[in-house]
Amino acid sequence: MRVAVYARVSTEHEAQINALENQLEWYKIECSRHSDWEIVEVYVDQGITGTQAQKRPEFLRMMEDAQKGKFDLIITREVSRFARNTVDTLSYTRELKARGVDVFFINDGINTATNDGELRLTIMSSMAQDESRKISERVKAGQKISREKHVLYGSGNILGYRRENGTYVPDPDQAETVRLIFQMYSTGENGLVKIVNELYRLGRLDAGGHVSWDASKVSRVLHNATYKGCICYNKSHSDGYLTQKRVKNLDESSYIYVKGDFEPLVSEEMWDRCQQILASKSTRVIDENGKKHKYMRNTPKSVWTAKLRCSCGAGFIQFKWRVNRDGAVVHGFQCYRRTRRPSISYLQEHGLDLGISCQIRAICEWKLDLMAAKVFEHLTFDKGKTVKEVYKILNRCMAEEKTVRISRKAMLENSIARQRERLDKYIDLCADGIITKQELAERRKGLDAQIAELQSQYENVEQEDERSGTLDMNLIAQKLDEWQKASRNDVNRELINSCVAQITPLTNEEYRWVLDFQLTEVQSGNSATCTLDGFMEMARFTISFEEAKAFKASRNQGIRKNEWHDLTVAVGIRTKS
Secondary structure, three states: EEEEEEEEEEEOOHHHHHHHHHHHHHHHHHHHOOOOEEEEEEEEEEEEOOHHHHHHHHHHHHHHHHOOOOOOEEOOOHHHOOOHHHHHHHHHHHHHHHHHEEEEEEOOOOEEOOOOHOOOOOOOHHHHHHHHHHHHHHHHHHHHHHHHHHOOOOOOOOOOEEEEEEEEEEEEHHHHHHHHHHHHOOOOOHHHHHHHHEEEEEEEOOOOOOOOOOOHHHHHHOOOOOHHOEEEEEEEEOOOOOOEEEEEOOOHHHEEEEEEOOOOOOOOOHHHHHHHHHHHHHHEEEOOOOOOEEEEEHHHHHHHHHHEOOOOOOOOEEEEEEOOOOEEEHHHHEHHHHOOOOOOHHHHHHHOOOOOOOOOOEEEEEHHHHHHHHHHHOOOOOOHHHHHHHHHHHHHHHHOOOOOOHHHHHHHHHHHHHHHHHHHHHHHHHHOOOHHHHHHHHHHHHHHHHHHHHHHHHHHHHHHHHHHOOOOOHHHHHHHHHHHHHHHOOOHHHHHHHEEEEEEEEOOOOOEEOOOOOOEEEEOOOOOOOOOOOOOEEEOOOHHEEEHHHHHOOOOOOHHHHHHOOEEEEEEEEOOO
């Protein structure tokens, strides 16, 4: 029998690592007692919790290998090593059994190959899950005691302080930087970027010892209650002992502030005044799921913000450029990094390195519309050839979807059969007098609901099968015609969203458009060239003042020549590595 070993330790402490070595040696000894066993693979997860299988890479690799038929039996020391989650334990052992693989929990004496294996496994895995709950409660109790004792969390790398003997000691130079930030902001006359400008001008060092500042870093300093002499707890919480995912508490009123035993760098009055100013410049909104999110004001979303990516690596934000006479709002787009760093003019004025900030200027929305129209003008299609290629791709996708549906139906059929087997077992237990009729009715109610839900999912998959008809080649040709006609008018946003992967301003006068349609043929007098970053340039053209003037005229708008600089646009695709 081909055997796989699964071992896990929940921490990476040296004692646990030594325990793991002992575990593996123990498995070898155990296997030596079975002459018909041959260990073919060993899977070990180190320093990983057992409450979630998705967080254990070796466990997932083992499940993949089981599907490939690499072994017949998995041995593990006990249920708690395999999983501390009842649902995971049962679902994965059932999945393995469906693939012809049994699991033997040696210390617990449970083998899923036996008739009572699942019943005993349910009891033991529930006990392992309850142990995780108790551990979680003990951790929370320890955290409560830590708060009462004013214990500091984190590494202690905080601007303005040094960590010594379990407390914070002010660092004179850095403390002066912190006081400067609070003093400037508390007046209400200096925004985050103005403070960043001043920090660069004075050459102030951050916590890492570098002159590197942006608005986000200054904002974090202003929000930190440590500077008023308090320790802030409850900024985040675990969403449960099973998932153990850290969730940030958006409701700042739930924060717990405890007076620390270290020297504050600013007064409580100044800190509170800064919080009031920060709150007045931001707002909280509730999304469609009822969750609260914090956004700065005037940050509307656009297809352009999704596609634009600056050459410095930052994204773009949308802002109000101006309002036309007819009341229509004209938007512009600016590199986010540039909005958070000193302006180019400020850097030049004070003789600072221009590389501190991004040098890509804001671009008005109409210029992006103009470029889009010109890009699609340069796209041509060999319709007959393209339709056939699109047909092949879509047909292949439909075949893949059908395979997925067949697999899904098979899984649902197995799940329904297993639930019905469980129901039959409970009926037998009731007939033997082991459980009462009332207990049978309660368990039957739950199983009936599960079977009905699985049956409903099965029927939905069958309906998807019926709805998946054949491809309409005429419809494909019609869609290509629509794309081709887009060059004659303004390109709609839906087309940009589906056909354009990324737009990057390389300089203020040169843009790169990466298309998300690899079947496109582009008019070009030269052969395609590929850059080092994997961009295959298919065409390059320049938009002149006359073209810009004609485009604006089509919108009943004008443009002066001194407002225009010719734009060079490179069009291509991203090659696969």
